[in-house]
Amino acid sequence: MKASGFPYVIPMLLLSVAFFATPLAVLVGFSFIGPEGLSLHNYARFLGDAFNYRVLINTAKLGLQTIVSTTLLGVPIALLYWHSGKTARQIIIFLTLIPMLTSNVVRTFAWIVILGRQGPISETFVALGLAERPFSLMSTELGLVMAMCQIDLPLIILPLVAILSRIPVTYTEAAQVSGAGPWRILVTVLLPMMLPGLLAGWILVFASTSASFVTQAVIGGARNVYVPQLIYREVGTLFDWPMASAIAVVLLLSTGILLVAMTMISRHRRLVGHA
Amino acid sequence: MRNQSENPLPAFLYKAFVFGFGGLSLIYLVAPIVIAITMSFTAGQTLKYPPEGFSLRWYEALLDPLRSSTEQIAAGNSLKIAGLAVLGSLLFAVPATIGMARMRRRSVNTIEPLLLAPLVLPSLVYGLAALIVANFVGFQPSLWLTVVGHVVVFGPLMYRAASVVAQGINPSLAEASTVMGATWVTTLRRVILPLLTPGILAGAFLVFIQSLDNVSVSLFLADAQTTVLPLRMFALIEESLDVRVAAMSGLLIGLTLVVMLVARRVLAPSRQA
Numbered sequence: 428m429k430a431s432g433f434p435y436v437i438p439m440l441l442l443s444v445a446f447f448a449t450p451l452a453v454l455v456g457f458s459f460i461g462p463e464g465l466s467l468h469n470y471a472r473f474l475g476d477a478f479n480y481r482v483l484i485n486t487a488k489l490g491l492q493t494i495v496s497t498t499l500l501g502v503p504i505a506l507l508y509w510h511s512g513k514t515a516r517q518i519i520i521f522l523t524l525i526p527m528l529t530s531n532v533v534r535t536f537a538w539i540v541i542l543g544r545q546g547p548i549s550e551t552f553v554a555l556g557l558a559e560r561p562f563s564l565m566s567t568e569l570g571l572v573m574a575m576c577q578i579d580l581p582l583i584i585l586p587l588v589a590i591l592s593r594i595p596v597t598y599t600e601a602a603q604v605s606g607a608g609p610w611r612i613l614v615t616v617l618l619p620m621m622l623p624g625l626l627a628g629w630i631l632v633f634a635s636t637s638a639s640f641v642t643q644a645v646i647g648g649a650r651n652v653y654v655p656q657l658i659y660r661e662v663g664t665l666f667d668w669p670m671a672s673a674i675a676v677v678l679l680l681s682t683g684i685l686l687v688a689m690t691m692i693s694r695h696r697r698l699v700g701h702a
Numbered sequence: 703m704r705n706q707s708e709n710p711l712p713a714f715l716y717k718a719f720v721f722g723f724g725g726l727s728l729i730y731l732v733a734p735i736v737i738a739i740t741m742s743f744t745a746g747q748t749l750k751y752p753p754e755g756f757s758l759r760w761y762e763a764l765l766d767p768l769r770s771s772t773e774q775i776a777a778g779n780s781l782k783i784a785g786l787a788v789l790g791s792l793l794f795a796v797p798a799t800i801g802m803a804r805m806r807r808r809s810v811n812t813i814e815p816l817l818l819a820p821l822v823l824p825s826l827v828y829g830l831a832a833l834i835v836a837n838f839v840g841f842q843p844s845l846w847l848t849v850v851g852h853v854v855v856f857g858p859l860m861y862r863a864a865s866v867v868a869q870g871i872n873p874s875l876a877e878a879s880t881v882m883g884a885t886w887v888t889t890l891r892r893v894i895l896p897l898l899t900p901g902i903l904a905g906a907f908l909v910f911i912q913s914l915d916n917v918s919v920s921l922f923l924a925d926a927q928t929t930v931l932p933l934r935m936f937a938l939i940e941e942s943l944d945v946r947v948a949a950m951s952g953l954l955i956g957l958t959l960v961v962m963l964v965a966r967r968v969l970a971p972s973r974q975a
Contacts, residue, residue: 435801436813439794439857443816446854450831451823457834500727507724521962522732528958529735530915532932533951536939537734540741540948545750547737580731608709609716638824641917641936655826655918662922668834675827682824 458672469673479657479674486654487681489568489575489643490636494629496576497583501628504580505587505621506613520588527581535642538574539565542646566648574646579635583628590624591617630689637682654678735955741945742952749943760949770946773934780931783849783920784913788860788906790853795860796902800894803868821858828855829922836923843925851919856912860905867901900968907965911958 461468473479508519526534540546542564552558564570598620602612640655647653654674661671737751742760744753764770798817802810820828832851833843841847871894879889920930931950938944 432801432804433809435797436805436817439798439817439861440813442794442854442857443819446832446850447820447828448816450828450835453835453838454827454831500730503720503724504727504731506720507728510720519728522728524962525955525958526731526735528911528962530932530951530954530958532915532917532935532939533738533954534734536935536947536951537738537741539939539943540737540749540751541734543749543751545748547751550751577730577734580727584731608712610712613716634822634824638826638918640826640921641932645936645939655824658826658830659921662830662833668830671830672834675830678824679827686822 454672455676457669458676460669469670470677473670473673473677482652482654482657483677483681485651486637486678487685489571489653490633490685492572493575493579493636494632496572497580497628497632498625500576501580501583501587502618502621502625504584505591505624506617508588509591509617516592523581523584523588526577527585531578531639532641534578535574535645538570538577538642538646542570542574565646566650568647568651571643571647571651574642575636575639578639578642579632582631582635583625586624586627586631587621590621594620626689626692630686633685633689634682637678738948738951739955742948744945744948747945749945749948760945761952763946764949764953772929773931773938773946773950776929776931776934779845779924779928780914783845783852783930784910786849787852787856787913788909790849791857791860791905791909792902794853795857795905796864796898798861799864799868799898799901800890802865803871804873817861818858820855821862824918825855825916826918826921829919832919833922843923843928845924845928848920848923848928848930851923852909852913852916855916855919856909859908859912860902863905863908864898864901867898871897903965903968907961911961914954 458469459465459467504519504523508516511519541548543549544561544563546563548564549558549561553561564573599612599616602616607615638655640659643651643653644656655678658671658674658678661667661674741749741751741753743756743758744750745755745757745759746753764773767774802814805813829851832847832854836843836847875893875897876889879893880886884892915932916930917932917936920933924930924933935947935950938947
């Protein structure tokens with residue numbers, strides 16, 4: 428029995444149980460506190476409200492839109508990495524890490540500049556005659572998706588690059604020698620191998636969009652409301668903690684179900700196909 | 703013998719797709735950072751882009767203790783919290799990595815998900831849960847409560863970074879040290895910790911950056927006196943679109959770049975070994 432390491436783990440384990448698991452359990456308990464004792468009152472009130480329901484749908488929609496757009500931009504970057512030499516590969520990694528490690532508030536601020544009435548997009552459109560007057564993409568869903576896509580892009584690039592860096596060039600060379608064109612190699616060799624990385628990336632992106640409070644609040648504006656803002660409103664202005672807890676549990680459950688589903692798909696794929 | 707050379711068009715289109723579209727996507731990824739940096743040197747009063755002339759006036763405004771005392775205090779608070787969060791995660795996560803590396807695979811597989819769980823949970827939800835419990839026990843939001851929250855949420859980053867290295871350490875090195883008569887303290891200090899250093903540094907870097915950037919935990923756990931930098935920036939953005947935010951962004955991007963370059967220098971040689 429080789430258990431001599433366990434004492435070293437105890438402090439972090441205690442920290443996890445006392446300061447992480449316990450608060451979560453209390454949060455779940457709190458969500459059942461209604462006006463007359465324990466009940467599903469908060470859940471019924473939250474899900475019964477048409478506005479809240481729409482917010483929940485919008486949050487899921489924002490997550491899916493971000494997943495699609497990050498995939499559309501992330502896969503070409505991963506392919507660029509695949510076809511690059513050693514130095515270019517290092518540069519691509521560096522360029523991916525800089526935005527990833529830059530503060531979220533800073534990236535959100537950059538998008539305020541870009542999307543604003545006096546920003547580069549509006550100025551370019553006016554200069555090219557595509558728009559008559561300067562316009563702002565702030566407080567629009569399109570602007571928010573553009574920003575979220577850039578902010579979460581590294582989360583999908585890094586898992587893809589991690590996979591591609593381990594694949595020997597001989598794999599595609601074999602396909603090439605057998606007479607496959609580049610598109611065919613992409614569809615039959617590269618994309619299937621990238622699939623586990625894509626699934627890992629999608630999970631990270633979805634988890635990130637369902638929690639990026641600042642970007643949603645600042646760029647989405649008052650017209651586009653998402654679940655994290657609802658939670659903050661219940662706590663910060665309405666002081667209804669049981670209600671906030673119930674919304675938090677709904678957020679956790681809905682993201683949790685999606686994440687489990689995605690993980691199961693990725694396991695299944697791996698069993699059926701490659702690797 | 704290359705068959706696709708018979709028809710050059712698909713090959714050309716593929717190259718155009720990868721290098722053209724891939725390159726554009728890469729620009730899309732980096733451009734906002736460049737825009738934030740260049741914006742910070744504007745001479746103008748607004749966030750008009752391209753900026754109107756070059757000046758350092760917004761950086762000067764930021765360093766002026768009269769005009770920007772709130773921002774300076776917020777930066778100080780954030781640095782203090784991030785530093786303490788790194789210290790806290792060192793104390794809890796590093797022993798855990800050392801212990802886990804000595805345990806059986808099966809026990810590791812049972813305990814590890816529990817230790818890593820905070821990374822998966824939206825931290826806004828955790829902030830709320832921690833606020834409810836702290837209030838229940840009788841603690842008011844404060845700087846120290848924020849530090850505890852950050853250690854719980856970001857400590858796992860330190861654990862993960864250090865455990866990647868710890869898994870790779872040959873257990874016979876520690877055994878050899880013990881056989882030669884070293885006490886466990888000496889083995890820890892002279893053998894294990896030096897080998898773990900790259901992982902610990904990487905972990906410290908991640909915890910520091912994440913803590914400095916965190917809004918969702920600090921939002922609930924920091925009191926009114928303890929303004930943190932990202933929340934102060936958030937407030938400035940919401941209230942007035944003050945151009946000083948551009949200078950703050952410039953400083954934060956600069957800090958990230960410096961730390962990244964230092965990390966590359968420190969970590970690169972030991973990775974090759």
